[in-house]
Amino acid sequence: xxxxxxxxxxxxxxxxxxxxxxxxxxxxxxxxxxxxxxxxxxxxxxxxxxxxxxxxxxxxxxxxxxxxxxxxxxxxxxxxxxxxxxxxxxxxxxxxxxxxxxxxxxxxxxxxxxxxxxxxxxxxxxxxxxxxxxxxxxxxxxxxxxxxxxxxxxxxxxxxxxxxxxxxxxxxxxxxxxxxxxxxxxxxxxxxxxxxxxxxxxxxxxxxxxxxxxxxxxxxxxxxxxxxxxxxxxxxxxxxxxxxxxxxxxxxxxxxxxxxxxxxxxxxxxxxxxxxxxxxxxxxxxxxxxxxxxxxxxxxxxxxxxxxxxxxxxxxxxxxxxxxxxxxxxxxxxxxxxxxxxxxxxxxxxxxxxxxxxxxxxxxxxxxxxxxxxxxxxxxxxxxxxxxxxxxxxxxxxxxxxxxxxxxxxxxxxxxxxxxxxxxxxxxxxxxxxxxxxxxxxx
Numbered sequence: 001x002x003x004x005x006x007x008x009x010x011x012x013x014x015x016x017x018x019x020x021x022x023x024x025x026x027x028x029x030x031x032x033x034x035x036x037x038x039x040x041x042x043x044x045x046x047x048x049x050x051x052x053x054x055x056x057x058x059x060x061x062x063x064x065x066x067x068x069x070x071x072x073x074x075x076x077x078x079x080x081x082x083x084x085x086x087x088x089x090x091x092x093x094x095x096x097x098x099x100x101x102x103x104x105x106x107x108x109x110x111x112x113x114x115x116x117x118x119x120x121x122x123x124x125x126x127x128x129x130x131x132x133x134x135x136x137x138x139x140x141x142x143x144x145x146x147x148x149x150x151x152x153x154x155x156x157x158x159x160x161x162x163x164x165x166x167x168x169x170x171x172x173x174x175x176x177x178x179x180x181x182x183x184x185x186x187x188x189x190x191x192x193x194x195x196x197x198x199x200x201x202x203x204x205x206x207x208x209x210x211x212x213x214x215x216x217x218x219x220x221x222x223x224x225x226x227x228x229x230x231x232x233x234x235x236x237x238x239x240x241x242x243x244x245x246x247x248x249x250x251x252x253x254x255x256x257x258x259x260x261x262x263x264x265x266x267x268x269x270x271x272x273x274x275x276x277x278x279x280x281x282x283x284x285x286x287x288x289x290x291x292x293x294x295x296x297x298x299x300x301x302x303x304x305x306x307x308x309x310x311x312x313x314x315x316x317x318x319x320x321x322x323x324x325x326x327x328x329x330x331x332x333x334x335x336x337x338x339x340x341x342x343x344x345x346x347x348x349x350x351x352x353x354x355x356x357x358x359x360x361x362x363x364x365x366x367x368x369x370x371x372x373x374x375x376x377x378x379x380x381x382x383x384x385x386x387x388x389x390x391x392x393x394x395x396x397x398x399x400x401x402x403x404x405x406x407x408x409x410x411x412x413x414x415x416x417x418x419x420x421x422x423x424x425x426x427x428x429x430x431x432x433x434x435x436x437x438x439x440x441x442x443x
Contacts, residue, residue, distance in 0.1 A: 001152055001155065001156070001231045001235055002149060002360060003153045003205075003209045003289060003293055003296065004203070004204060004205065004206035004207055004235045005076040005203070005285060005289065005293075006092050006203075006206075006285060006286055006288065006289020007092055007095030007096055007098075007099060007282070007286035007289060007291070008095070008202055008203035008205075008289070008295075009203045009242065009284065009393045010095075010099065010237055010262050010282050010285075010286075011098065011099065011344070012200065012202060012203055012256050013025075013093050013148065013243065013246065013255070014198050014240075014255055014256055014257065014259070014261050014314075015076050015201055015256075015261075016028050016196055016199045016243075017105070017247075017252050017255050017256040018027070018256035018257075020194050021197045021252070022177050022247065022253075023175060023176045023177055023252070023254035024196070024368055025196065025243055025247075025252075026105070026240060026244065027191075027196070027274070028196030028197055028199065029200050029236075029239050029240055029243055030195050030236075030240065031197045031200070032200035032203070032204050032206060033204065033232065033240075034200045034340070034429075035058045035154040035197065035201060035204075035393065035397075035400075036201070036207055036232050036233050036236075036392075037197070037229075037233075037443040038389040038392045038393040038396065039208075039360060039393040039396070039397070040207055040228045040229060040232050040362075041383035041384075041389040041390070041393070042364050042367050042389070042390055042393055042432055043207070043211055043224075043228055043230065043363075043364055044100065044224060044225035044228050044378055044381050044383065044384075045207040045360050045367060045381050045382065045383055046063075046211070046363065046366075046367060046370075047208070047210070047211040047214055047224035047225070047228070048220065048225055048369075048379070048380045048381035049219030049374075049379050049381070050062060050101055050214070050222065051211075051215065051217070051224060052153075052214050052303065054212065054215075054299060054300055054302075054303025054307075055211040055214070055299075055303075056077050056180030056211070056294075056300075056363060057077050057300055057303050057304050057307075057357050058074075058303065059211075059363055059366060060073040060074045060077055060362060060363065061073070061074035061092075061307070061309075061365060063363070063365075063366025063367065063369050063370050064362075064366055064369070064371070065356055067433055068433050068434075071100060071248050071309060071421070071432065071433055072423055072433075073362055074140050074304065074307075074309060074357070075304075075309055075310070075423045076307060076416060076420065077300075077358055077359060078300060078301060078304045078309070078310050078360050079415070079418075079422065079423075080174070080354050080355070080359070080415060080416070080419065081098060081297060081300050081301065082256070082301075082334070082356060083415055084138060084334035084350075084351050084354045084355055085293075085334075085335075086297075086331055086334035087298070087331075087338060087340050087342075087350065087351050087354075088205075088293050088297070088351055089130065089133075089290055089293045089297070089331065089336075089349045090126065090130070090144075090335045090339040090347065091288055091344055091347050091348060091351065092129075092136050092289040092290040092293060092375035093125075093126035093127070093129040093133075093286075093290050093335070094122065094123075094126045094128050094339055094343065094344040094364050095289075095337050095340070095344055096129050096130070096283055096286035096287060096290070096343055097122035097123070097126040097264075098119070098122060098125065098127065098259075099260065099279065099282055099283060099286065100279075100283055100400060101122075101259070101260075102259075102260040102276075102279045102346070103276065103283075104262045104297075106272065106275075106279075115209035119322060119403065120340075121414045123339060123340045123341070124340075126339035126340075127336050127339050127340055129286075129287060129290060129339075129371065130290065130294075130332055130336045131292045131303040131332075131336065131338060131421060132371075133287065133291050133294055133332070134294070134328065134329065134332040135293055136291060136324075137194075137291065137298070137328055138318075138321070138323075138325070138328070139400075139417065142217065145187070146163075148288075148292065149293070151284070151285070151288030151292070152288070152293060153279055154284050154285060154288065155288060156238070156283045156406075158262075158278065158285060159238045159241075159242050161244050161266075161278065161281075161442050162245050162246070162265060162266070162278075163238070163242055163245050163260060164426065165245060165249065165265065165266065165269040165270065166241070166242075166244060166246065166249060166269075167245065168244020168250045168269070169248055170245075170248045170261060170294055171249075171250065171326035172250055174247060174249075174251060174252075175244050175247045175248050177247075177251075177252060183247045191430040193252050194339055195336045196401055197294040197399075197400065197403070198349070198403045199424040200239075201400060202240065202348050202351070202352065204232070204235065204236075205440070206231075206289075206292065207228050207231045207232045207235075208228065208232075209292060209293075209296040210223070210224055210227040210228065211224060212294065212296040212297070212299045212300060213287070213295075213299065217429055221380040221381065224381075225381045226245045226422070227318065231302040245265070245303035246261060246262070246265050246320035249268055249269055250264065251267060251403065257356075259336075260279070261289070262278060262282060263275045263276075263278055263279045263282075263308035264280040267428065272443055275410030294331060294332060294335070295441060297323060297331055298324055298327045298331050300327075301314040301327045301330070301331075301420050302315060302317075302326075302327040302378070303326035305327075313326055314326055314327045314330070344390050348398050349405060349408040349411070350404075350408045350411055351403040352400055352404050352408070353401055353404040353405075353408035353409050353411065353412040353417060354408075354411070354412045355389070356397045356400055356401035356412075357397075357401060357412070358406075358416060360393070360394075361398060361401075362392040364390045364397075367390060368387060368390060371386070371387075
């Protein structure tokens with residue numbers, strides 16, 4: 001839940017309202033939740049069947065065969081993780097920096113620091129956040145669990161505060177203001193499944209993060225599905241209630257133009273001092289998002305290196321604290337560099353485009369293949385109405401991929417092609433599939 005919330009909804013809400021013209025934004029959030037729920041069924045089955053460090057890397061390898069196509073697809077997943085993992089981390093850190101500008105307006109000391117950093121203040125703040133998170137993660141997983149609980153409590157508490165403020169000032173006429181639109185429900189649903197969902201699904205990403213830690217938890221066959229569905233349903237309720245609360249207090253035309261929508265909401269409902277506190281809590285929430293993202297992604301190259309399908313240096317662990325320190329430091333350094341040169345919203349669509357085909361769509365197809373090959377005993381969790389949720393999820397991710405736009409799609413395809421070429425060169429050097437000799441294949 002910490003990874004799902006982060007800074008996402010606090011930054012994205014005004015853009016969803018602007019795109020959907022007020023009350024229709026609720027449909028966009030609901031559509032994103034449905035896609036997450038259907039896709040969560042895929043993750044729950046795969047995670048319960050293969051509770052190992054690495055998540056999608058292990059799923060793709062086993063679904064398509066560890067000696068042939070599974071080796072290629074799992075390598076491509078690691079390849080794209082080297083791009084979208086640090087991009088996701090950097091986007092959270094940049095969101096933190098963007099939202100911290102509200103404090104610049106309220107505090108003379110913060111304003112002086114920002115002025116001293118010059119025109120690149122946001123990038124320097126984001127870089128500092130990444131360094132702090134690496135330091136927090138440089139410890140045992142048991143200590144990390146306690147830190148995660150603190151972040152989650154702050155996340156849920158902040159959103160509940162917003163919801164309570166909206167409940168006290170609830171105005172149904174303002175929340176469900178469809179003036180100037182004349183749209184039917186079918187048109188709203190179509191819009192929500194299109195452009196609006198591209199914006200909201202970014203804030204739902206993370207329900208699957210528990211699968212990356214499958215090798216480090218107790219009773220994963222039950223814990224992983226429970227964590228996925230509880231996270232999706234819980235966050236969906238919080239998002240819908242928070243969106244309705246904001247629309248109840250701030251007219252949607254004004255909310256669509258706000259940079260600090262939650263701070264503005266708290267200021268309107270409780271006063272400026274409480275708004276400063278709310279902003280601080282949101283920044284802690286963003287910090288927790290970066291924390292959870294870096295924790296999960298750092299285990300992916302580590303799992304691939306242990307499997308011999310990635311560079312061996314990533315398999316190293318800390319001699320006393322027993323966590324993949326090389327993988328953590330490499331991802332942190334890459335995210336740090338990206339945070340110094342990229343803007344927040346220039347990467348959100350690229351992140352979605354890069355992940356849709358190689359990860360989400362490929363996993364859905366892979367689960368269908370596993371259902372044909374594996375017995376029921378090897379899949380301890382079985383979704384309802386199979387294969388309907390899988391088909392809907394695959395169609396939804398293809399729609400998201402197309403809706404990201406031409407440039408993100410082209411960059412995603414270019415990265416995939418480059419990954420295939422790197423894999424083929426490495427496979428030729430190491431005499432791996434498809435360059436194995438007949439004798440090696442027989443053995």
